[in-house]
Amino acid sequence: MASMQSLDVVARSATTTPTPQVRTAAPQVAKLIDESKCIGCKACQVACMNWNDLRDDVGTNIGVYDNPVDLTPSSWTVMKFFEVQPKEGSLEWLIRKDGCMHCEDPGCLKACPSPGAIVKYENGIVDFISENCIGCGYCVKGCPFDVPRISAKDNKAYKCTLCSDRVAVGREPACVKTCPTGAISFGTKDSMVAYGQKRAGELRDRGFQNAGLYNPAGVGGTHVMYVLKHADNPALVDLPKDPTVSPMVSLWKGIAKPLALAGMIGAVVAGFFHYMKVGPVEEKAEKEEA
Amino acid sequence: MARMLQRYDDRERMNHWFIALMFVLAGLSGLAFFHPSLFFLSNLFGGGSWARILHPFMGVLMVLAFLGLAAKLWRANVVTDADREWKKHMGDMLRGNKAALPPVGKYNYGQKMVFWAMLASLLVLLVTGVVFWRPWFAPYFPIDVLRVAALLHSIAAVVLIAATIVHVYAALWVKGTTRAMTRGTVSEDWARLNHALWHKEVTGGR
Numbered sequence: 001m002a003s004m005q006s007l008d009v010v011a012r013s014a015t016t017t018p019t020p021q022v023r024t025a026a027p028q029v030a031k032l033i034d035e036s037k038c039i040g041c042k043a044c045q046v047a048c049m050n051w052n053d054l055r056d057d058v059g060t061n062i063g064v065y066d067n068p069v070d071l072t073p074s075s076w077t078v079m080k081f082f083e084v085q086p087k088e089g090s091l092e093w094l095i096r097k098d099g100c101m102h103c104e105d106p107g108c109l110k111a112c113p114s115p116g117a118i119v120k121y122e123n124g125i126v127d128f129i130s131e132n133c134i135g136c137g138y139c140v141k142g143c144p145f146d147v148p149r150i151s152a153k154d155n156k157a158y159k160c161t162l163c164s165d166r167v168a169v170g171r172e173p174a175c176v177k178t179c180p181t182g183a184i185s186f187g188t189k190d191s192m193v194a195y196g197q198k199r200a201g202e203l204r205d206r207g208f209q210n211a212g213l214y215n216p217a218g219v220g221g222t223h224v225m226y227v228l229k230h231a232d233n234p235a236l237v238d239l240p241k242d243p244t245v246s247p248m249v250s251l252w253k254g255i256a257k258p259l260a261l262a263g264m265i266g267a268v269v270a271g272f273f274h275y276m277k278v279g280p281v282e283e284k285a286e287k288e289e290a
Numbered sequence: 291m292a293r294m295l296q297r298y299d300d301r302e303r304m305n306h307w308f309i310a311l312m313f314v315l316a317g318l319s320g321l322a323f324f325h326p327s328l329f330f331l332s333n334l335f336g337g338g339s340w341a342r343i344l345h346p347f348m349g350v351l352m353v354l355a356f357l358g359l360a361a362k363l364w365r366a367n368v369v370t371d372a373d374r375e376w377k378k379h380m381g382d383m384l385r386g387n388k389a390a391l392p393p394v395g396k397y398n399y400g401q402k403m404v405f406w407a408m409l410a411s412l413l414v415l416l417v418t419g420v421v422f423w424r425p426w427f428a429p430y431f432p433i434d435v436l437r438v439a440a441l442l443h444s445i446a447a448v449v450l451i452a453a454t455i456v457h458v459y460a461a462l463w464v465k466g467t468t469r470a471m472t473r474g475t476v477s478e479d480w481a482r483l484n485h486a487l488w489h490k491e492v493t494g495g496r
Contacts, residue, residue: 014326113323114338134338136323137424141437155339155425248437252444257325260448267452271459278386281464283479 006168008122013112019119026123028189031162031173032196033097034227035237036203036211037183040065040079040095044175044184048077051163051174071098073151076160077175084236094229096237097175097184100147100160102126104220107245110253111142117157124189124223125162133157142253144219144243162223192225199227218244294475295492305359306471312352313454319345320447346423353416360409366396367406372487373399393486400460407453414446 007023049055054074062069065081077099084092106126109118117132118139128139128148135155139148148157163173171177172186185195196213203211212231215221230236298306319341322332332341375392376399382390383400397405418439422428428436461467466480481489 014329016326113326113329115326115329132338134332134342135424136342137422137428137436138323138440140428141422141433141440146433150424152425246434246437248441252437252441256441256444260444261325261327264448264451264455267455271455271463274384275459275463278384281386281388281484283466283477283483 004116006121009119010122011106011109011120012116013109013118014115021122024122026121028122028124029162029167029186029223030124030189030192031102031176031224032185032187032192032227033224034183034185034196034199035094035096036199036208036227036229037181038079038095038097039181039183040081041180042067042079043178043180044097045075045077045079047174047178048160049075051166052076052161071147071149071159073149073153073156073158076100076158080238082237086230086233086236092229094237096226096239098238100126100162100224101145101219102160102162102223103144104222105245107142107144107219107249108139108148109142110245111138111249113138121164123167125164125167126223127161127164128157128159130156130158142245142249144240144245160224189221189223196225196227200231203227203229214239216240216243218242293478295478295481295489296474297470297476297481298474300474302359302362303471303474305355309352309355309359312348312355313450316345316348316352317447317451317454319348324444324447342424346419349415349419353412356408356412360405363405364409367402369399369402370395373402388483394484395487395491396485398485400456404453404457404460407449408457411446411450411453414442415450418443418446 004020007020008026009019010021012019054076056068056072056074059068061067066078068075068078071078077097080096080098082094082096084094086092102125104124106118106120109120109126112118113136114132114134116129117134118126118128120126133156135150135157137150137157139157140146140150148159150157163171163175166173173184176184176186185192187195193213193215196215200211200213208229210230210232212228214226214228214231214234226237226239228234228237228239234241315335318331319335321328322330322335322338322341323345329338332338335341335344372392372394376394379391380400382388383398420427421431421439422436422443431439461471464484466477467484470476478489478493481492
C-alpha cells in the first residue's frame with residue numbers, strides 16, 4: 001500500500017523525523033488465531049493468494065501436510081503441522097497458521113536502512129512498501145520470527161500485510177473472512193485479547209491446563225496473536241518462547257549508529273583543530289638549502 | 291635542488307590509489323546503509339538498490355588490492371623495540387615536537403598501527419560481508435550468523451574509516467608526505483626529519 005497519504009504512519013524505517021500521523025482515530029487491530037479450532041484446511045492460504053493475487057511455484061511433497069514447506073516470497077501464510085507429545089504417551093496434532101506477527105515493536109522496521117520501505121500504521125499493521133525496498137535483507141536479521149522472504153526474481157522482501165488494503169476500508173483480512181471454522185478472528189486489539197483469554201479459559205476448563213494467549217511482551221505484544229493449547233511451551237509449534245529483537249540488531253541499529261557517526265565526524269573535527277593549534281610538521285632545513 | 295629519494299615505485303602508487311578510490315566508493319555506499327542521515331549517499335550510485343548491488347563488488351576489489359599492497363609492505367610494518375620506544379613519545383609527536391622523537395625506519399609506530407588496523411578491519415569486512423552478501427551467499431547462513439556478521443561488518447567499517455582519517459590527516463599534517471604517493475619521491479630533508487633510519491638505509495649514510 002502507498003503509505004504517506006494515509007496520514008496514519010506512526011513509524012517509518014530509516015526516518016529520523018516524524019511521519020504524517022495526524023489521523024489517530026484508528027483503533028489498534030489484531031488477528032487472533034485459535035489453534036484449537038483450526039482444522040488445517042488451508043482455506044486461509046488460498047484466500048491469501050487469491051486476494052493478494054499471488055501464485056507460488058508448485059513445490060514438492062516432503063511427506064507431510066505442510067505445503068509449501070515454508071513461507072516464501074509469494075506464500076505469505078502457511079499452515080504448519082506438528083506431531084508432538086506434550087506429555088509422555090499423549091500424541092497431539094497441532095496446526096499453526098504461520099505468517100507475520102505484526103509486532104508492536106517491529107525488528108524488521110528497526111533494522112531496515114531504506115527510508116519508508118517498512119512502515120507501521122496507527123492501527124498496528126506493519127507493512128512493507130516494496131517500491132522502497134532495496135533488497136539488502138536487513139529485515140530478515142531484524143525479525144525475531146523469521147518471517148520476511150526475499151524474492152529471487154526482484155530482490156524485494158515480502159510478507160503478510162494483514163490485508164492492510166482491506167483493513168483500511170473497513171474489511172477484515174482475507175484469511176479471516178474465509179476461515180470456515182472461525183479459528184481466525186479479527187477486531188480491535190483489546191477485544192481480541194479479551195476473546196483470546198476467554199477462549200484460553202474455556203480450553204483450560206476442558207483439560208488443557210496450560211492453554212493461553214500468545215501475545216509476547218518482548219516485542220511489545222503482537223497484532224497477530226494465537227490461542228495455544230500449550231502456551232507454556234510455544235516451541236511445540238515452532239514459536240519462540242520469549243521473542244525479542246536480537247541484541248545484535250539493537251546494538252547495531254541502536255546505540256552503535258549515532259555513536260560511531262559522532263566518532264567519525266569527531267575525528268575529522270579533532271584533526272582540523274589539531275592542525276590549527278599545532279601546525280604542520282615541516283623540515284626546517286628546507287629554507288636554508290633553497 | 292635538494293636530492294630526492296624514491297619511496298614508492300609506480301606499481302605501489304597505482305595500487306594505493308586504486309585502494310583509495312575503492313575505499314571512497316565502498317565507504318560512501320556503505321555509509322548510506324549505516325545511518326538514515328546518510329542514506330542520500332545512495333543517490334551517488336543510482337539509488338538504494340544500485341548502492342546495495344555495487345557496494346560488495348567495490349569492497350571486494352578494495353580488499354584484494356590492499357592484500358596486494360600489504361604483501362609488499364607488511365615486513366616493513368612489523369613492530370620492533372624501536373617502535374615501542376617511539377610509542378612512549380607519542381605525546382611529543384602530537385605536539386609537533388619532532389626533536390624529542392627517537393629515529394624510526396620506513397614507518398613509525400603510528401603508521402604501523404594504521405597498517406595493521408586497516409588489514410584487520412578489511413579482512414573482517416571481507417569475511418562478514420561475504421556472509422550477508424545478497425543474493426549470492428546470505429541464504430546459506432543461519433539468521434544468527436547474519437546478525438553477528440552485520441554487526442561486526444559495521445564495527446570493522448568504523449575502525450577502517452577511523453584509521454583512514456588518521457592516515458589522511460597524518461599525510462596532510464606532515465608536509466612533504468603526500469608527494470611520496472603522488473610522485474613517488476620525497477625530499478632528503480623530509481626523510482632525515484621523519485624517518486632517519488630509513489634515510490640512512492637508502493642513502494647508505496651519505
